Amino acid sequence: FPDVAGYVGFANLPNQVHRKSVKKGFEFTLMVVGESGLGKSTLINSLFLTDLYPERYVPGAAEKIERTVQIEASTVEIEERGVKLRLTVVDTPGYGDAINSQDCFRPIIQYIDHQFERYLHDESGLNRRHIVDNRVHCCFYFISPFGHGLKPLDVEFMKAIHSKVNIVPVIAKADTLTLRERERLKRRILDEITEHGIRIYQLPDADSDEDEEFKEQTMILKASVPFAVIGSNQLIEVKGKKIRGRLYPWGVVEVENPEHNDFLKLRTMLVTHMQDLQEVTQDLHYENFRSERLKRVGRDVEDDTVDKDKILLQKEAELRRMQEMIAQMQAQMRMKPADNGDGH
Amino acid sequence: MASADIVRQMGESVRPLSLSGHVGFDSLPDQLVNKSTSQGFCFNILCVGETGIGKSTLMDTLFNTSFEGSQSTHYENRVKLKAQTYELQESTARLKLTIVNSVGFGDQINKEDSYKPIIDYTDAQFEAYLQEELKIKRSLHNYHDSRIHVCLYFISPTGHSLKSLDLVTMKKLDSKVNIIPVIAKADTIAKNELHKFKIKIMSELVSNGVQIYQFPIDDETVAKINSAMNGHLPFAVIGSTEEVKVGNKMVKARQYPWGVVQVENENHSDFVKLREMLVCVNMEDLREQTHTRHYELYRRCKLEEMGFKDTDPNNKPVSLQETYEAKRNEFLGDLQRKEEEMRQMFVMRVKEKESQLKEAERELQDKFEHLKKMHQEERKKLDEKKSVLDEEMSIFNKRKAATELLQGQAFQTAPQMNLKKDKDRKNY
Numbered sequence: 209f210p211d212v213a214g215y216v217g218f219a220n221l222p223n224q225v226h227r228k229s230v231k232k233g234f235e236f237t238l239m240v241v242g243e244s245g246l247g248k249s250t251l252i253n254s255l256f257l258t259d260l261y262p263e264r265y266v267p268g269a270a271e272k273i274e275r276t277v278q279i280e281a282s283t284v285e286i287e288e289r290g291v292k293l294r295l296t297v298v299d300t301p302g303y304g305d306a307i308n309s310q311d312c313f314r315p316i317i318q319y320i321d322h323q324f325e326r327y328l329h330d331e332s333g334l335n336r337r338h339i340v341d342n343r344v345h346c347c348f349y350f351i352s353p354f355g356h357g358l359k360p361l362d363v364e365f366m367k368a369i370h371s372k373v374n375i376v377p378v379i380a381k382a383d384t385l386t387l388r389e390r391e392r393l394k395r396r397i398l399d400e401i402t403e404h405g406i407r408i409y410q411l412p413d414a415d416s417d418e419d420e421e422f423k424e425q426t427m428i429l430k431a432s433v434p435f436a437v438i439g440s441n442q443l444i445e446v447k448g449k450k451i452r453g454r455l456y457p458w459g460v461v462e463v464e465n466p467e468h469n470d471f472l473k474l475r476t477m478l479v480t481h482m483q484d485l486q487e488v489t490q491d492l493h494y495e496n497f498r499s500e501r502l503k504r505v506g507r508d509v510e511d512d513t514v515d516k517d518k519i520l521l522q523k524e525a526e527l528r529r530m531q532e533m534i535a536q537m538q539a540q541m542r543m544k545p546a547d548n549g550d551g552h
Numbered sequence: 553m554a555s556a557d558i559v560r561q562m563g564e565s566v567r568p569l570s571l572s573g574h575v576g577f578d579s580l581p582d583q584l585v586n587k588s589t590s591q592g593f594c595f596n597i598l599c600v601g602e603t604g605i606g607k608s609t610l611m612d613t614l615f616n617t618s619f620e621g622s623q624s625t626h627y628e629n630r631v632k633l634k635a636q637t638y639e640l641q642e643s644t645a646r647l648k649l650t651i652v653n654s655v656g657f658g659d660q661i662n663k664e665d666s667y668k669p670i671i672d673y674t675d676a677q678f679e680a681y682l683q684e685e686l687k688i689k690r691s692l693h694n695y696h697d698s699r700i701h702v703c704l705y706f707i708s709p710t711g712h713s714l715k716s717l718d719l720v721t722m723k724k725l726d727s728k729v730n731i732i733p734v735i736a737k738a739d740t741i742a743k744n745e746l747h748k749f750k751i752k753i754m755s756e757l758v759s760n761g762v763q764i765y766q767f768p769i770d771d772e773t774v775a776k777i778n779s780a781m782n783g784h785l786p787f788a789v790i791g792s793t794e795e796v797k798v799g800n801k802m803v804k805a806r807q808y809p810w811g812v813v814q815v816e817n818e819n820h821s822d823f824v825k826l827r828e829m830l831v832c833v834n835m836e837d838l839r840e841q842t843h844t845r846h847y848e849l850y851r852r853c854k855l856e857e858m859g860f861k862d863t864d865p866n867n868k869p870v871s872l873q874e875t876y877e878a879k880r881n882e883f884l885g886d887l888q889r890k891e892e893e894m895r896q897m898f899v900m901r902v903k904e905k906e907s908q909l910k911e912a913e914r915e916l917q918d919k920f921e922h923l924k925k926m927h928q929e930e931r932k933k934l935d936e937k938k939s940v941l942d943e944e945m946s947i948f949n950k951r952k953a954a955t956e957l958l959q960g961q962a963f964q965t966a967p968q969m970n971l972k973k974d975k976d977r978k979n980y
Contacts, residue, residue, distance in 0.1 A: 245710020269714035269756050307716045308662045354708055354737055355604035359626045361661050384709075384740035386806055454742050457819045459811025467809050 233292040235341050236482055237281075237323075239373065240297065241316065241365070242350025243304040244272070246380035251348075251439035252297055254452055254463055255475055256286065259441075260297055272305040277315045298344060304361060313365050320344050320372050324497040345489045346409070346478070347373045350380040351434065357396040358404075366406045372493055374409035374485050376477075377401070382436035382469045383454060383461045390436050397434055408433070411477065412484055429477050435470040438463055592646040594697050595835060596677075598633075598729065599651065600670060600721065601706025602658035605736045610704075610791035611651050613804060613815060614827055615640060618793060619651060628656025631669045650698065658717055667721040674700050674728045678850040685851075699847060701838045702765070702830065703729045706736040707786060711745050713752050722762045728846055730765035730838050732830065733757070738788035738821055739806060739813045746788055753786055767829055768837050781829050787822035790815055 240248045249261045260282060267275065283296040300316055323343045330339045347369065351362060366375055377397065379385075385393060401408060411430050414423040440463050444453040452463040463471050478485075599607040608621045619638060635652040652673070657666060677699045684695050705722055708715060725731055733753065735741070741749060757764060764785070767778035792815050796805040804815040815823050830838075860875050 243710075244715075245708070245712045266712050268752075269716055269719040270760055272716040273720065275716075305716060307720060308664050310662050352708075353740075354606075355602065355626060356623055357626060359659055364661065381709075381740050383808070383810075384737050386808060455744075456739070456742055456811065456813075457817075458739075458813050459808070461808075461810050 230291055233294060234482070235294040235296070236486070237296040237298060237342060237344050237346075238478075239300070239316075239320075239344045239347040240350070241300045241303055241313075241347060242378075242380060243352060244301070246350045246352060247439050248299070248348075248350055248380070250441055251378075251380070251437060253441055254439040254471065255478070256284075256295065258284065258286065260284065261299075267305075272302075273307050275302045275305045277302040277312050279315055279319045296342065309361055312361075313368060316365075317368060317372070320369065321497070324372075324494060325501075327494065328498055328501060341486075343489055343494060344373050345482075345485045347375050349375055349377050351377055351397060353379050353381050353384050353393065353436070357393065358400045363400070363404050363406070366401075366408075367404065370407040371496060374488055374493070375406070376409050376474075377434035378474065379434050379436040381438065383438050385436065394432075394434060394436065409485070409488070411481060425476070429473055432470050432473050435474040435477070437471045437474055438469045439471070589644055589646075591693075592648055593835075594648045594650075595839065596650040596652065596698060596700050596702075598654075598670075598674070598700045598703040599706065600654045600657060600703060600725075601736060602708060603656060605706045605708060606791050607653050607704075607706055607736075609793065610706075610734075610736070610789060612793050613791040613823070614831070615649065621653075624655050626656075626659045628659060630660070631656050631666045633669060633673045648696070652700065658715075663717050666717060667724045670721070671724055671728065674725070675850065678728075678847055679854075681847065682851055682854060699842055700729045701835075701842045703731050704830075705731055705733045707733055707753065709735055709737050709740050709749075709788075711741055711749050714756050719756065719760055719762070722757070722764075723760065726763040727849060730841055730846070731762075732765050732826075733786035734826065735786050735788040737790070739790050741788065750784075750786060750788070765838070765841070767834055774833055777833065778829075781825060784822060784825055787826045787829075789823050789826055790821040791823070 238252075240252060242248050244266070249264065252260055278301050279298060280301065281296055281298045283294060286293050286295060298319070303312060303316070306312060320343075327339070327341065327343055330336065349362070349366060351358065366377075369375065379390075379393060379397070382390060411426060411433075413430075414426040438454065438461055440452045440454050440461075442452065442454070443450045444455050444460055446453065446460055446462065454461040454463075462468050466472050597611070599611065601607050603624050603626055608619065612618050617638075617640070619636065621636075632655040633652050634655050635650055637648060637650045640647045640649055654670065660666065681695070681697065681699055684690055684692060703725060705718070705725075707718060722731055722733070735746075735749070735753075738746070767774075767782050769775040769779045769782075790806065790813055792804050792806050792813075794804070794806070795802040796807050796812050796814075798805065798812060798814060803817075806813045806815075814820050818824050859879060
């Protein structure tokens with residue numbers, strides 16, 4: 209684009225976009241999925257520096273045997289420097305708890321589809337003034353650090369939703385892994401993700417006109433997936449400062465220390481790519497859902513025409529066969545009168 | 553049994569006798585020790601826990617060696633058990649240690665049947681021992697006892713409570729084997745959370761009626777330490793075979809960016825407590841409990857299943873021999889009856905077949921007769937027709953002869969008239 213000679217004024221457009229978006233406010237829906245006891249709630253509290261789960265009921269083992277998955281969505285409005293964010297966290301208690309986890313994630317898929325359905329309905333309506341976007345923009349999937357990699361349930365779940373939502377895999381309770389074990393587990397998980405054809409959220413490369421620092425940050429973020437995180441609700445005093453951490457007899461694990469875990473990277477990723485997560489949800493997952501949905505409605509008509517074609521083909525084949533038979537019979541009859549003459 | 557009766561009778565009149573000198577039978581325990589040392593000891597541990605929870609590492613750390621083993625995969629479609637036996641020696645004691653690890657436990661999506669292979673394995677070991685015991689010619693002192701003496705159940709350090717699989721499995725196992733629950737990978741639980749977690753686990757076990765192994769407090773010498781340890785269950789353990797330099801010593805530890813977790817530091821983990829309890833103090837008691845409680849329960853159930861009882865319907869004591877004889881006769885009677893039945897059925901079938909064949913024979917015979925008759929009748933008819941035909945032929949021949957004769961005579965009298973007639977015929 210050649211630079212305009214003289215002053216026109218549309219260089220101000222980005223500011224106008226900024227102003228309008230601040231006025232409008234942002235909405236973001238984050239879903240967390242993982243077995244009980246992996247620290248999901250603690251991590252969410254640490255991420256948004258708030259207490260999203262004030263009175264939580266954790267059932268005992270006996271109740272978990274037949275437990276089904278519940279979907280609990282809680283919405284909060286948080287504000288930072290005038291920018292308002294309407295954050296919805298969708299929790300999935302009961303995932304993986306029951307002794308038979310077959311189909312345990314069906315409620316989750318139904319929820320995601322339901323949000324898509326609602327948006328589709330609103331989008332196709334006559335009055336489109338107040339469309340609320342409750343679609344799930346991102347799903348944090350918590351992987352247990354106590355195993356050797358992905359478990360069969362992890363694989364099945366991710367394969368079932370990777371075409372519906374952006375998956376960000378997270379290694380939970382990372383303070384149980386030494387640095388070497390952490391690298392090994394990350395590599396193992398990435399290998400298994402590729403092996404099973406699971407599509408996780410890919411951070412977009414930095415644009416070429418961004419500054420070096422941002423480009424480097426993006427590269428580091430991309431190389432750290434899956435993020436190995438620790439969360440904490442407690443403040444501990446370290447070197448005169450109160451920070452979030454976990455106190456052990458052998459030391460203190462600091463949540464926001466990049467040498468201890470990838471928590472800061474996860475938060476940076478989420479915050480700087482919130483917009484991109486929404487875009488990918490809109491442009492990829494939602495469009496997928498929409499086209500599948502609309503195709504399904506038209507499929508009944510298609511079935512009829514397909515049948516008719518088939519019937520036509522069949523009838524033509526039959527006709528051809530009949531014609532061949534007639535030709536044969538005629539040929540035979542032409543031969544017969546000669547026979548009759550001789551026979552007499 | 554006779555001597556036992558005598559002792560019982562004498563129970564009231566056994567009087568303690570004080571010795572005025574040293575006899576020497578205080579060496580009896582030593583004799584026992586010498587015998588068992590020369591025989592060698594045998595101990596079998598079952599480790600049940602999710603894949604990757606640290607079962608093999610803990611065993612390596614506990615026994616200070618490295619048992620062979622490779623990392624398991626998460627994708628087993630069934631739970632299996634892998635057993636390996638090792639011979640270890642420490643000063644004069646020789647130990648034949650068998651470690652049985654669960655493979656694929658907790659990985660399947662449907663875990664309803666996960667406990668079954670474990671139960672089957674423990675039962676199979678009991679069964680093998682029972683079979684050996686019941687043999688006529690048995691060698692129990694040479695028998696390699698494969699019964700599981702202790703089950704270490706590895707609990708995942710979620711910090712909340714037991715998992716549903718843990719509860720179901722331990723409930724099934726508690727009547728078969730001594731269970732010692734341990735919290736694995738305990739270096740992820742902060743100190744204040746650990747206490748709450750332990751209490752939650754124990755209360756869940758109690759409220760669901762799961763019986764775990766209690767360290768015995770009946771022996772005064774170890775009662776104090778054992779009862780203290782009972783209060784520390786489940787043990788929060790860490791395992792490591794790697795060594796890290798701490799101070800000026802190399803210790804077994806795990807190195808983190810925020811500190812070093814030492815395995816044998818009692819502030820860091822209950823590993824030392826576990827080793828004390830499991831190996832140093834209570835190994836023999838675990839074996840004894842397995843034999844006198846769990847094995848006896850299995851034996852009783854099994855024999856009752858087979859129909860053995862200690863007392864017959866009149867509440868009079870019945871010896872195993874008599875019951876065995878009675879059972880044997882019962883079986884033989886059954887066998888004879890079944891044989892009789894089969895024989896009768898066989899005879900009946902033969903008779904049936906015989907009558908069927910006879911019936912068929914008769915039918916064939918009838919048909920044959922019938923056909924023969926028809927044949928004869930046809931023959932007769934043909935003969936009659938033939939004779940009629942013959943007659944006609946002879947009549948015809950006679951007539952022919954007669955006419956020829958007449959023709960011959962007519963031809964001689966008028967030959968000219970015939971020639972003219974021939975000419976006329978030719979002109980037509």
